[in-house]
Amino acid sequence: xxxxxxxxxxxxxxxxxxxxxxxxxxxxxxxxxxxxxxxxxxxxxxxxxxxxxxxxxxxxxxxxxxxxxxxxxxxxxxxxxxxxxxxxxxxxxxxxxxxxxxxxxxxxxxxxxxxxxxxxxxxxxxxxxxxxxxxxxxxxxxxxxxxxxxxxxxxxxxxxxxxxxxxxxxxxxxxxxxxxxxxxxxxxxxxxxxxxxxxxxxxxxxxxxxxxxxxxxxxxxxxxxxxxxxxxxxxxxxxxxxxxxxxxxxxxxxxxxxxxxxxxxxxxxxxxxxxxxxxxxxxxxxxxxxxxxxxxxxxxxxxxxxxxxxxxxxxxxxxxxxxxxxxxxxxxxxxxxxxxxxxxxxx
Ligand code: FNR
Ligand code: 8K6
Numbered sequence: 001x002x003x004x005x006x007x008x009x010x011x012x013x014x015x016x017x018x019x020x021x022x023x024x025x026x027x028x029x030x031x032x033x034x035x036x037x038x039x040x041x042x043x044x045x046x047x048x049x050x051x052x053x054x055x056x057x058x059x060x061x062x063x064x065x066x067x068x069x070x071x072x073x074x075x076x077x078x079x080x081x082x083x084x085x086x087x088x089x090x091x092x093x094x095x096x097x098x099x100x101x102x103x104x105x106x107x108x109x110x111x112x113x114x115x116x117x118x119x120x121x122x123x124x125x126x127x128x129x130x131x132x133x134x135x136x137x138x139x140x141x142x143x144x145x146x147x148x149x150x151x152x153x154x155x156x157x158x159x160x161x162x163x164x165x166x167x168x169x170x171x172x173x174x175x176x177x178x179x180x181x182x183x184x185x186x187x188x189x190x191x192x193x194x195x196x197x198x199x200x201x202x203x204x205x206x207x208x209x210x211x212x213x214x215x216x217x218x219x220x221x222x223x224x225x226x227x228x229x230x231x232x233x234x235x236x237x238x239x240x241x242x243x244x245x246x247x248x249x250x251x252x253x254x255x256x257x258x259x260x261x262x263x264x265x266x267x268x269x270x271x272x273x274x275x276x277x278x279x280x281x282x283x284x285x286x287x288x289x290x291x292x293x294x295x296x297x298x299x300x301x302x303x304x305x306x307x308x309x310x311x312x313x314x315x316x317x318x319x320x321x322x323x324x325x326x327x328x329x330x331x332x333x334x335x336x337x338x339x340x341x342x343x344x345x346x347x
Contacts, residue, residue, distance in 0.1 A: 002302075002306050003020075003302070003305050003306055005019060005020045005021055005298070005301065005302055005305060005313065006019045006020075006021070006326070006329075006330055007019065007020075009052060009311070009312065011220070011257050011258065011289060012220040012255075012257060013220065014218070014220040014221065015096065015168060015169065015220060015221070015257065017052035017053050017096060017312075018050075018052055018094065018095075018096075019050075019051070019052040019326065020052055020305065020311070020312045020313060021051050021052050021298075021301075021312075021313055021315055021325070021326060021329075022051060022052055022053045022054070022055060022291060022312055022313065022314040022315070023048050023051045023053070023054040023055060023314070023315065023316075023319050024055060024293055024314035024315060024316035024319070025055040025056060025057055025058055025100040025171065025173070025225070025316075026057050026316055026317075026319070026320060027057045027058050027068060027071060028041075028044075028057055028343070028346060029068055029069050029070045029071060029131065030070060030346055031070045031071060031072035031073075031082075032070070033070070034076070034078055034079070035060065035066075035070070035071065035072050035073035035076075035079055036072065036073075036076075036078050036079050036081075036082035037072050037079070037082040037083055037085065037086050038082075039085075040346045041072075041082075041086060041346065042085045042086050042089045043089070043346075044323075044346040044347070045086050045089065045090050045097065046086075046089035046090055046092070046093050046095075047323040047324070048090075048095070048319060048323055048325075049089075049090045049091075049093035049094055049095025050093075050094070050095065050324070050325075050326035050327060051095065051315075051319070051325070051326055052096070052312070053095075053096050053097065053098060053168075053312075054090060054095055054096070054097040054098070055097075055098050055100050055171050055260075055314065056072075056083075056086075056097060056098065056099045056100050056167075057071070057072065057100065058071065058100045058101075058102035058173050058178075059071070059072045059073060059074050059083075059099050059100055059101060059102055059158075060072070060073045060074070060075070060102050060103065060104075061073075061074060061075060061101050061102065061103055061154050061155055061157070061158035062075050062103070062154045062158070063075070063112070063113035063114075063115070064103075064108055064113050064115050064116070064117070064118060065102055065103035065104055065108060065179075066104065066108055066109070066112040066113060067104035067107040067108045067109055067112070067129060068104075068129060068130060068131070069112075069129075069131060069132060071102070074099060074101070074158045074161045074162055074165065075154075075157070075158060075161065079161075079165075080161050080164050080165045081165075083099070083162075083165035083166070083167070084164075084165050084166050086165075087165060087166030087167055087168075088166060091166070096168045097167055097168055098167055098168060098169045098170055098171045098221075098223060098257075099158075099162040099165070099167045099169075099170050099171070100170070100171045100172075100173050100225070101155055101158050101159060101162070101170050101171070101172050101173055101213070102173040102178065103151065103154075103155070103173075103178065103179040103180070104178045104179060105117075105118065105119045105120070105140070105178055105179030105180075105181075105182045105188075106118075106119035106123070106124060106125055106137070106140040106179075106182060106188065106233075107125060107129075107137060107177070107178065107233055108140075109129050109132075109135050109137065109138070110138065111129070111132070111135050116140070116141040117138055117140040117141060118140060118141055118143045118147055118151070118179075119140035119141070119142065119143065119179070119182055119188065120142065120143060120182050120183045120188055120189040120190075120191055120195060120196065120205070121140075121142050121188060121189055121190045121191055121196075122139055122140060122141060122142045123139070123140070123187075123188055123190065124137055124138060124139040124140060125137050125177075125233050125234075127233075142191065145193065145195075148195065148205060148208075151179070151205075151209075152205070152208045152209050152212050153212065155172065155209045155212060155213055156209075156212035156213055156215065156216040157216075158170075159212075159213040159216040159217045159222070160216045160217065162217070163216075163217055163221075168221065169217065169220070169221030169222065169223060169257055170213060170217060170221065170222060170223070171223040171224065171225055171260060172209060172210060172213055172222070172223070172224045172225070173225055173262075174206055174209075174224050174225055174226045174227075174262075175225040175226055175227040175260075175261075175262025176225075176227055176232045176233065176262050177227070177230070177232045177233025177234040178233070180205060180206050180209060181226070181227055181234065182234070183195060183202055183203075183204075183205040183206060184202055184203065184206060184226075184240075184243050184244070184247070185202075185230050185234050185237065185240055185243070186202075186237035186239050186240060186243075187230060187234055187235045187236070187237055188234060189202055199242045199243040199245065199246035199247070200246055202243045203243060203246050203247040203250065206224075206247060207247070207250055207251075210222065210224060210251065210254060210256075211254070214254060219254055219255045219256060219257070220255075220257055221257060222254075222256055222257060223256055223257040223258045223259070223260060223291075224251065224256060224259055224260065225259075225260040225261070225262045226244070226247075226259065226260070226261065226262060226282070227261070227262040227263065227278070228240065228241070228244040228261075228270070228272075228273055228278060228281050228282065229263070229268070229270030229272060229273050229278055229281070230270075230272070231263065231264075231268065231270075232264075236270065236271060236272040237272060238271070238272055240272045240273075241272055241273055241274065241281075244273075244281070244285065245285060248282070248285035248286045249285065249286075251286065251288075252286055252287060252288050255288065256288060256289075257289070258288070258289040258290065258291050258311075258312065259282060259286055259288060259289070259290050259291070260290075260291040260293065260314065261278040261279050261282050261290075261291070261292060261293055261294070261310075262278075262293070263277075263278040263293060263294040264294055264295065265294045265295040266278055266279050266292060266293065266294035266295060266296065267294075267295065268294075278294065279292045279294075279304070279309055279310050280309070282310075283308075283309060283310060289311045289312065290310040290311055290312075291310060291311070291312045291313070291314050292304055292305075292309060292310035292312070292313050292314070293313070293314040293315075293316065296313055296315065297318075298315075298329040301313035301315075317338035318335055318338055320338055320342050320343070320347075321335065321336045321337060321338040321339075321342055322335050322336050323347060
């Protein structure tokens with residue numbers, strides 16, 4: 001029997017999705033200057049409520065989490081109220097929505113806030129802020145254990161704020177070379193304390209954040225996105241695999257809503273993962289609900305889910321180009337092709 005991606009999927013006892021097609025988290029840099037979601041954002045998300053679950057664009061947990069212009073936040077009451085309008089509109093249209101909780105770590109830029117740029121270690125990245133190329137990345141400060149405690153607490157606080165804002169759950173952004181991912185990779189983590197050097201230590205921050213968020217909102221409303229193979233703001237190291245070999249079974253014990261791979265093209269194979277793709281590697285190490293992503297069409301996603309490669313699919317760029325993606329694929333209608341110029345405007 002083949003699985004119908006457009007029929008409901010029970011995530012757990014708390015959440016049932018109307019279908020298996022998720023909207024991938026997509027940074028759009030369109031919040032207002034107080035990092036509050038706008039009315040255009042309300043309408044943009046509401047138009048996509050036919051997806052099984054909308055994952056919000058990455059949303060910063062506190063001021064020093066910011067590395068891109070006009071990315072929304074979840075740490076002021078104005079931001080919470082702004083998101084409430086988004087989630088109300090999505091719910092009114094029959095959808096569900098998780099907030100993606102974000103701290104960019106060493107790719108933060110002090111242009112956006114007062115204070116230090118925090119990261120596991122004082123190792124900078126080459127390059128500059130997208131769309132603001134004059135802002136070159138600086139060498140971060142290695143977080144102290146007190147800094148780490150406050151970061152963990154602020155992830156949990158942002159998760160609580162997400163509940164107040166009416167989200168159905170949260171996806172912790174542990175992917176794509178940002179703060180949590182920086183702890184998980186040798187290229188960014190040379191700490192000599194209990195957060196570095198061994199797979200168990202390097203997984204500690206990710207697990208502390210996950211546990212704090214679970215305490216705040218419950219395991220059934222907590223998800224995590226991971227990038228085991230370094231590809232963005234990060235370089236590969238042959239030792240990385242051991243970190244994720246330790247982390248995945250630990251996560252499985254926590255019975256999350258789902259685990260999500262963070263990658264642009266899931267056919268990319270990683271030397272550091274013994275030649276596996278992101279979803280192959282995650283599936284091998286994690287038996288819970290897995291979300292695949294990365295250059296899938298509806299057809300290739302259906303094939304992958306029927307081959308048990310993962311359970312749910314997240315669609316990114318095609319949903320930028322087609323707000324009505326679900327009804328189009330349901331009716332076999334042709335999709336509008338995505339191009340980068342579409343990022344200039346919320347449609
Ligand atoms: C992304 N992606 C991304 N990932 C993430 O975890 N948080 C984010 O905020 C963003 N933002 C973002 C913005 C834009 C413009 C793009 C194109 C991508 C990655 C995204 O979620 C997804 O993994 C990729 O787009 C691959 O999926 P598709 O687009 O091939 O379906
Ligand atoms: C091109 C404009 C981007 C607009 C907002 C910034 C998006 C940041 C989110 C991370 C995704 C960036 C794309 C990276 C591609 C790497 C491919 C190997």
